Amino acid sequence: xxxxxxxxxxxxxxxxxxxxxxxxxxxxxxxxxxxxxxxxxxxxxxxxxxxxxxxxxxxxxxxxxxxxxxxxxxxxxxxxxxxxxxxxxxxxxxxxxxxxxxxxxxxxxxxxxxxxxxxxxxxxxxxxxxxxxxxxxxxxxxxxxxxxxxxxxxxxxxxxxxxxxxxxxxxxxxxxxxxxxxxxxxxxxxxxxxxxxxxxxxxxxxxxxxxxxxxxxxxxxxxxxxxxxxxxxxxxxxxxxxxxxxxxxxxxxxxxxxxxxxxxxxxxxxxxxxxxxxxxxxxxxxxxxxxxxxxxxxxxxxxxxxxxxxxxxxxxxxxxxxxxxxxxxxxxxxxxxxxxxxxxxxxxxxxxxxxxxxxxxxxxxxxxxxxxxxxxxxxxxxxxxxxxxxxxxxxxxxxxxxxxxxxxxxxxxxxxxxxxxxxxxxxxxxxxxxxxxxxxxxxxxxxxxxxxxxxxxxxxxxxxxxxxxxxxxxxxxxxxxxxx
Amino acid sequence: xxxxxxxxxxxxxxxxxxxxxxxxxxxxxxxxxxxxxxxxxxxxxxxxxxxxxxxxxxxxxxxxxxxxxxxxxxxxxxxxxxxxxxxxxxxxxxxxxxxxxxxxxxxxxxxxxxxxxxxxxxxxxxxxxxxxxxxxxxxxxxxxxxxxxxxxxxxxxxxxxxxxxxxxxxxxxxxxxxxxxxxxxxxxxxxxxxxxxxxxxxxxxxxxxxxxxxxxxxxxxxxxxxxxxxxxxxxxxxxxxxxxxxxxxxxxxxxxxxxxxxxxxxxxxxxxxxxxxxxxxxxxxxxxxxxxxxxxxxxxxxxxxxxxxxxxxxxxxxxxxxxxxxxxxxxxxxxxxxxxxxxxxxxxxxxxxxxxxxxxxxxxxxxxxxxxxxxxxxxxxxxxxxxxxxxxxxxxxxxxxxxxxxxxxxxxxxxxxxxxxxxxxxxxxxxxxxxxxxxxxxxxxxxxxxxxxxxxxxxxxxxxxxxxxxxxxxxxxxxxxxxxxxxxxxxxxxxxxxxxxxxxx
Numbered sequence: 001x002x003x004x005x006x007x008x009x010x011x012x013x014x015x016x017x018x019x020x021x022x023x024x025x026x027x028x029x030x031x032x033x034x035x036x037x038x039x040x041x042x043x044x045x046x047x048x049x050x051x052x053x054x055x056x057x058x059x060x061x062x063x064x065x066x067x068x069x070x071x072x073x074x075x076x077x078x079x080x081x082x083x084x085x086x087x088x089x090x091x092x093x094x095x096x097x098x099x100x101x102x103x104x105x106x107x108x109x110x111x112x113x114x115x116x117x118x119x120x121x122x123x124x125x126x127x128x129x130x131x132x133x134x135x136x137x138x139x140x141x142x143x144x145x146x147x148x149x150x151x152x153x154x155x156x157x158x159x160x161x162x163x164x165x166x167x168x169x170x171x172x173x174x175x176x177x178x179x180x181x182x183x184x185x186x187x188x189x190x191x192x193x194x195x196x197x198x199x200x201x202x203x204x205x206x207x208x209x210x211x212x213x214x215x216x217x218x219x220x221x222x223x224x225x226x227x228x229x230x231x232x233x234x235x236x237x238x239x240x241x242x243x244x245x246x247x248x249x250x251x252x253x254x255x256x257x258x259x260x261x262x263x264x265x266x267x268x269x270x271x272x273x274x275x276x277x278x279x280x281x282x283x284x285x286x287x288x289x290x291x292x293x294x295x296x297x298x299x300x301x302x303x304x305x306x307x308x309x310x311x312x313x314x315x316x317x318x319x320x321x322x323x324x325x326x327x328x329x330x331x332x333x334x335x336x337x338x339x340x341x342x343x344x345x346x347x348x349x350x351x352x353x354x355x356x357x358x359x360x361x362x363x364x365x366x367x368x369x370x371x372x373x374x375x376x377x378x379x380x381x382x383x384x385x386x387x388x389x390x391x392x393x394x395x396x397x398x399x400x401x402x403x404x405x406x407x408x409x410x411x412x413x414x415x416x417x418x419x420x421x422x423x424x425x426x427x428x429x430x431x432x433x434x435x436x437x438x439x440x441x442x443x444x445x446x447x448x449x450x451x452x453x454x455x456x457x458x459x460x461x462x463x464x465x466x467x468x469x470x471x472x473x474x475x476x477x478x479x480x481x482x483x484x
Numbered sequence: 485x486x487x488x489x490x491x492x493x494x495x496x497x498x499x500x501x502x503x504x505x506x507x508x509x510x511x512x513x514x515x516x517x518x519x520x521x522x523x524x525x526x527x528x529x530x531x532x533x534x535x536x537x538x539x540x541x542x543x544x545x546x547x548x549x550x551x552x553x554x555x556x557x558x559x560x561x562x563x564x565x566x567x568x569x570x571x572x573x574x575x576x577x578x579x580x581x582x583x584x585x586x587x588x589x590x591x592x593x594x595x596x597x598x599x600x601x602x603x604x605x606x607x608x609x610x611x612x613x614x615x616x617x618x619x620x621x622x623x624x625x626x627x628x629x630x631x632x633x634x635x636x637x638x639x640x641x642x643x644x645x646x647x648x649x650x651x652x653x654x655x656x657x658x659x660x661x662x663x664x665x666x667x668x669x670x671x672x673x674x675x676x677x678x679x680x681x682x683x684x685x686x687x688x689x690x691x692x693x694x695x696x697x698x699x700x701x702x703x704x705x706x707x708x709x710x711x712x713x714x715x716x717x718x719x720x721x722x723x724x725x726x727x728x729x730x731x732x733x734x735x736x737x738x739x740x741x742x743x744x745x746x747x748x749x750x751x752x753x754x755x756x757x758x759x760x761x762x763x764x765x766x767x768x769x770x771x772x773x774x775x776x777x778x779x780x781x782x783x784x785x786x787x788x789x790x791x792x793x794x795x796x797x798x799x800x801x802x803x804x805x806x807x808x809x810x811x812x813x814x815x816x817x818x819x820x821x822x823x824x825x826x827x828x829x830x831x832x833x834x835x836x837x838x839x840x841x842x843x844x845x846x847x848x849x850x851x852x853x854x855x856x857x858x859x860x861x862x863x864x865x866x867x868x869x870x871x872x873x874x875x876x877x878x879x880x881x882x883x884x885x886x887x888x889x890x891x892x893x894x895x896x897x898x899x900x901x902x903x904x905x906x907x908x909x910x911x912x913x914x915x916x917x918x919x920x921x922x923x924x925x926x927x928x929x930x931x932x933x934x935x936x937x938x939x940x941x942x943x944x945x946x947x948x949x950x951x952x953x954x955x956x957x958x959x960x961x962x963x964x965x966x967x968x969x970x971x972x973x974x975x976x977x978x979x980x981x982x983x984x985x986x987x988x989x
Contacts, residue, residue, distance in 0.1 A: 386631065387624040396668070400558065403665075403672045411668070415661040422657045426650060434638040434646045469555045476557070 008071060015070030015077045015129070017059040018085055019122045025052025026118035033111040042110035046100050046449075049114035053093035053121070060085040067481075073193060074132040079478035080329075084128030084259040087333050088252045091340050092121040094456055095248040098344040100449035102244050105352050108153060117248065120146030124256035131267075133182040133192040136260055140178065140224070143253050144171050151241040151249070154354070163240025170223070170233045178220025184213030198268040211272055217264060218276055224257040226250075227314055228283035231307045235291070238303035243350050243357075246299060247343025250306045251336040258313060258332050266321045267482050277317040278410055284311025285417040292424045296359050298346055301424060302339070305383060308421055309335050315407075315414055316398045323401035325479035330397050330472055334382070334390030334464045341457030342379040345372055348450050349443070362428060364437030372446065373432045375454050380425040382461050385418050390464030397472065492534050493548050493564040496574065497611045499528045500581070504604035507597060514596040518589055521600040525582040525607065532578040532611075535571045536967065544970040546617065546682070547571075554621075559677050563618040568971035569752060569822050570614040572964060573745055576829045577614070579949070580741045581607045584734035586946035587837045591733060591844050592640060599640055603734060606632040610742050614749060619667045620679040623660070626710075626750075629743065630656055633735065641730040648723075648730035655723040659713030666706030669699060670758075681753075688758055689978065704762035707754045708770075714747030715803050717770075718777040728796035729849070733840025736792065740799050741833035745825045748806045752821070752975065756810065760978040767811040771894075774811070775904055777804030782911030786918070791839045791849045794919050795832060798875070801908055802828045808905055809890035813979045817893025818972040819965055824886030826964060827957055831875040831883060834950035838868050841943055845936045851922050855929035863939045865924045867947050872920050874954040876913040882957035 013020065029045050029052075036044060064082045069075070095117060103110050123143030130136045148171060152164025186192050188209035189200040201210065223230040238246045265273050288308030295301035313335070316328035349365070349372070350357050366373040382389035385396075395418060399411045446454070464471060488495075503524035507517060539547060546565030554562045566574060584603060592599045609632065612625030630653055638649030671677055673694055674687050687693050713720045724744075728736050756763050781801030788794045802824060809821030841864065843849055858865040874881035877888075887909055895902035928934050939947070957964065 381631070387627050396558070399665070400668045400672055403668050408665075408669070411665055415665050416658075419654070419658040419661045423650075423654055426653060430638060430646055430650060433635065434649065467555070469557060472557050 011066065011068070012070040014063055014066050015068070015075050016126070017063050018056040018089065019125050021056045021059045022052055022089075022118045022122045022125065025049065025055065026115045026122070028052075029115040029118070030112065033115075042103050043100065045110045045114050046096055046103075049096045049118055050093060052118050053089055053096060056089045056121070056125075057086070057093070060089060069131070073195065074135045075126070075129045076131045077129055078481040079474065080259070080262075080482050081129035083329055083475065083478050084255060084332075085125050087255045087336050088121055088124045088128070090456070090460075091248060091252040091255070091336050092117060094340050094344065094453045095244050095252075097449040097453035097456075098244040098247065098340075098347055101447045102242065102347050105444075106154060106242065106354070107352075108155075108242070113150070113153060116146045116150050120150065120248075121252065124252050127256040128259035130260075131194045131263065133185065133194070133197075137175070137179055137182060140175060140220075140257075140260070143256060144175060144224070147245070147249050147253060150245045151237055153245065154240075154242050157240070157353070159240040160242065161240075163237045166233055167237040167241075174220045174223030174230065176220075177216050177223070181213045181216030181218075181220060184209050184216060188213055194263060194268055201268060214264075214272060215276065218261075218280075221257050221261050221264070222280060225254050225261070225310045225313075226284075226303075226307050227280045227310045228287045228307060229280075231284065231287065231310075234307055235295075235300045235303040238306070239297060239299045243299065243343055243347030243354065246302075247340045247347065250302070250343070251340045254306075254310065255332040255336055258328060261317065262325055262328060262482065265317055266325055269321075274318050277314050278407070281311045281314035281318060282410060282413050284308065284314060285414060286311075289417045289420045289424075293420070295424070297357055298359055298362065298428065299357050301359070301428075302342060302346070305421065305424070306339065308417065309339075309383075311417070312395060312398055312414060315402050315410055318407055318410060319398075319401035319405040321483055322476075322479060323397075323404055325482060326472055326475035327394075327397035327401040329475040329478065330464070330468065331394040333471065334394040334461065337457045337460035337464065338379045338382040338389070338391055341454060341461065342376060342383070344450060344453045344457065345376040345379070348372065348446065351444070359428065359431055360438060362431040363435035364432070365443070366433035368437065369443040372443070375458060377429055377432065378458060378461065380428055382465065384422045384425045388462070388465045390461045390468070392465055393468040393472075394464075397468075488534060489538065489548050490550050492531065493550060493566065493615045496528055496532045496535075496578065497564070497608055497615055499531065499608075500524060500604040500611075501608040504601045504608070507601050507604065510597070512597050514593070517597055517600055518585065521604065522582060522585045524604065525578070525585055528607070529575075529578040529582055532575050535566065536575060539568070539571060539967055541568075541966050542970060544974040549617070551617075551680075558620070558671065558679070560620045560679055561618045562621065563680055564615045564621075565617045566615055567974070568967035568969065570749065571967060572822070572826055573614045573742070573749055574611050576745070576826055577607060577610045577742050579953070580737055580829065580833050583833070583837065583946045583950060584737050586942055587737065587840055588732065588734045589942055591840065595639065599636070599732075602632040602636050602639075603738075606636065606738060610738070610746070613746050617681045618679045619670065619681060619684065622681075623664060623667055626660060626663075626746065627657075629746070633739065633743065636735040637727055637731045640732040640735070642732075643730065644726070645730045648726040651723045652727040655713050655716075655720065659710040659720070662706040663710035666703040669703060669706075673699075681757075685758060700759055700762050701765075704755060704759040704766065707750065707758075708766075711747040711750040711755065712773075714750070715744060715807060716747070716800065717773050717804075717807060718780055718800070719773075721777065721781075721800050724800060725793050725796045728799075728836075729790060729792045733836060733843070736836040736840070737833045740795070740836055741829040744799060744803055745829060748803065748810065748821065748825055751807065751810055752818070756813075756975050756979075763811065764813065764979065767813070770811050771808055771898065771901055774804045774807035775901060777801065778808070778905055778908035779911065782908055782915060786911070786915040789851055791842070791851055791919065791923070792836070793849075794851075794915060795835045795839060798912060798916065799828070799832055801912060802832070802875075805887055805890045805905065805908065808894055808901065812890075812894045812897040813976065814893035814896045815969075815972060815976060816889045817897065818975060819968055820886050820889025820891075820893055822886075822968045822972070823889060823957075823961065823964060824883075827874070827882035827886045827954070830950050830953050830957070831871055834867075834871045834947060834954070835875060837946060837950070838864070838871060841939070846932070851919060853930060854923045854933060856924070856926045857928070857933060857936070858924040859928055860934050860936050861938050863944070867939070867951060868924065869920060870951050871954065872916045874951075874958070876916050877909055880955075880958045882954045882961075884958060885961040
């Protein structure tokens with residue numbers, strides 16, 4: 001307990017620099033909000049939020065030069081945490097860009113909105129660098145509470161309130177599970193520090209408590225990533241939440257939670273990992289895809305698709321660490337890019353009051369707004385997993401990692417599911433290009449912010465699809481860091 | 485021109501894509517777009533002629549190879565190369581595409597730019613399938629053919645186009661995921677990990693792939709299902725009639741002419757090339773499926789009231805011959821199978837063009853709507869008869885050589901099958917000539933048909949090359965076969981060993 005007495009050093013603060021930056025900008029937004037006039041307010045706050053995200057991005061890059069533990073071994077900066085910081089913050093920036101137009105059209109008072117997004121990002125960033133279970137819990141809560149509120153931000157729409165309350169009630173329940181798991185783990189190993197737990201488990205501690213603790217933690221985290229059988233909340237919550245927020249919720253917190261899962265399952269080499277993951281992955285893929293087949297609302301469809309994708313990603317968790325970790329990281333990044341992009345298109349097209357979110361509203365979009373439709377098509381093709389898109393290599397790495405661990409059965413379930421999945425993504429493409437519009441739904445021109453958001457996510461999706469080598473190599477290095 | 489040898493395949497493959505990208509930024513001036521596409525596709529055809537001209541015929545193995553690393557992890561190479569079989573399939577593709585442009589000149593008058601962009605992208609993907617020697621690259625091009633083809637059907641097709649497009653996409657997609665698993669398995673089990681076809685083939689033959697014996701049957705099936713859907717083999721053929729009937733003419737031409745050959749080419753390259761023992765073990769039921777395809781396809785074709793459906797089912801029947809020949813494992817069988825692929829590409833492509841020409845005039849494919857067309861359309865009916873005769877296998881035209889070789893090859897291996905398959909030749913004469921009779925002979929039954937204009941210059945230009953090639957292929961098949969033979973010999977080498985192994989047991 002030597003470390004506790006010493007005051008934090010400058011190096012300690014560098015280890016949480018992105019979080020500090022995000023918090024400061026978030027606070028600044030909350031402070032400035034009441035001081036500026038209603039008209040120009042939202043835009044200005046948005047720019048402030050964007051500036052915060054970009055500064056945090058810079059802080060992360062800077063932080064990458066100083067890897068190591070900080071704050072009495074509670075946070076660890078390594079290639080792994082930097083990777084997930086970048087994913088989370090990039091998604092945050094894209095979400096903010098998408099929200100400019102959205103808030104204006106939906107006439108939502110901006111204020112806390114951008115602040116909450118930044119605070120949520122703080123929690124998510126911290127989740128990827130925390131190596132102490134209680135801190136992970138706190139980070140999880142920071143991120144969750146922000147998203148609970150964000151989900152209910154379309155205050156005038158009852159469905160949004162329903163979304164928020166549902167998410168809050170079930171979410172708190174799940175976090176309780178996680179906390180319970182942490183407690184059991186503490187009971188079994190006498191510590192909440194991952195390093196100590198790892199040593200204890202490596203020394204042959206396989207008491208029942210460890211298994212129970214593991215299972216409880218998995219339930220809590222499984223809920224957050226919307227993995228079956230803890231996925232039931234997803235469609236309702238995604239449908240009701242504001243579209244940019246749904247895009248945010250389905251990517252950033254998921255990526256962060258997967259980071260936690262990677263640490264918990266792989267770094268401390270949790271016992272019973274393979275079969276636990278096997279079942280959850282197979283269930284998520286199947287239930288997600290089958291559920292998506294019958295949806296007529298695009299947000300619900302993408303919600304089920306996100307359950308399926310959580311399943312594909314979980315396949316990597318059943319593989320051997322050396323292949324599984326990089327595959328999972330790559331998947332998280334490319335899924336984030338394509339899904340946040342798809343939701344950006346959805347939120348643009350939804351128009352005032354989110355009127356146009358039914359699949360039928362997409363009829364003929366290919367001719368009324370060729371650029372937007374082409375963009376959405378690329379994201380959907382990536383979600384299907386067509387070569388030359390990030391989604392292809394993501395699936396590819398995951399499945400080949402699983403094959404190297406001789407999980408042929410799971411891979412076969414996975415590829416059959418991808419074929420099933422192709423159908424419902426294809427339905428949207430068919431709608432856009434092969435159906436005549438039923439009524440002339442208005443399509444607004446693409447504003448600057450949204451354009452930037454789309455170009456960013458498109459560029460990442462295609463980059464990962466054409467030259468995946470560098471990102472994968474980086475992910476492999478982080479995996480090596482994690483397993484050391 | 486030797487300096488071209490390394491780059492020629494890349495040029496031929498990506499020239500259409502480059503054209504498509506250029507089209508993307510060109511203004512929407514339909515006439516110029518058509519001319520531009522025609523020039524691009526003709527240029528690609530001329531370039532592709534470099535291959536047969538500079539091909540070293542007696543030499544076995546791949547030629548015009550190019551192998552550069554693309555992605556380090558996973559170990560993916562940009563590895564291209566052709567042998568005698570794939571070379572001709574490339575030329576077939578580049579030959580048919582300009583004809584497709586000509587035939588779509590007037591029939592496509594809306595969204596012209598999109599149509600030709602999709603056509604060019606499709607051409608690149610099709611050529612890519614035949615030249616890729618890296619399994620990943622192969623899979624990539626394989627999947628890449630799906631999207632433009634599905635869009636061509638879905639955006640430019642007839643009545644039930646959306647249904648047909650989705651059905652086509654899903655059938656092929658579901659089939660090919662099994663191939664993906666097989667490819668991934670092979671990658672994971674070779675050391676060092678590799679997608680390279682040649683490297684994997686060598687590793688398999690040298691027995692350096694762990695657990696190969698246990699998995700081989702499944703891997704064989706993984707590849708086979710993907711290819712069988714594409715061929716299409718009975719009973720997974722149901723997407724084909726729908727796709728053909730709804731597709732625009734150019735789509736049908738490329739679908740029948742080239743896309744189906746991706747399946748048989750895949751069987752030749754991968755099922756026979758990587759899994760000779762499993763191919764031999766499974767040949768029995770596969771040949772039976774092929775036989776069913778030949779006879780069933782022909783019988784169903786006979787009763788179709790729709791011209792395009794007749795031709796579509798005739799494709800199922802003809803492609804049955806190809807599969808039969810491939811799995812006879814005889815020189816004649818394989819050479820014949822390859823020759824049928826090419827001949828069918830030319831003659832069925834031409835048949836679809838002819839059907840499309842009629843559709844442009846009458847907007848129907850129903851045979852009932854016609855009758856006695858020989859009187860108002862003499863030139864058209866002459867072309868039609870010529871192509872029909874080529875398709876039914878009249879000696880001195882291209883259909884005869886291939887089917888004869890297949891039948892004689894099959895006779896060496898399994899005489900009974902050959903006899904049954906030979907009835908397919910008779911059936912094909914029945915349904916095509918009967919259709920011809922109903923459409924062209926007798927009195928003109930519908931007055932509108934009296935006023936139909938005969939072929940114009942553009943349409944003759946589109947049909948003449950196909951007819952000419954059908955004749956040349958029938959008269960001088962050796963021009964093609966002498967390049968095909970070494971490739972077939974290479975493919976058959978392991979079968980001789982397998983056979984001797986079986987005998988020595």
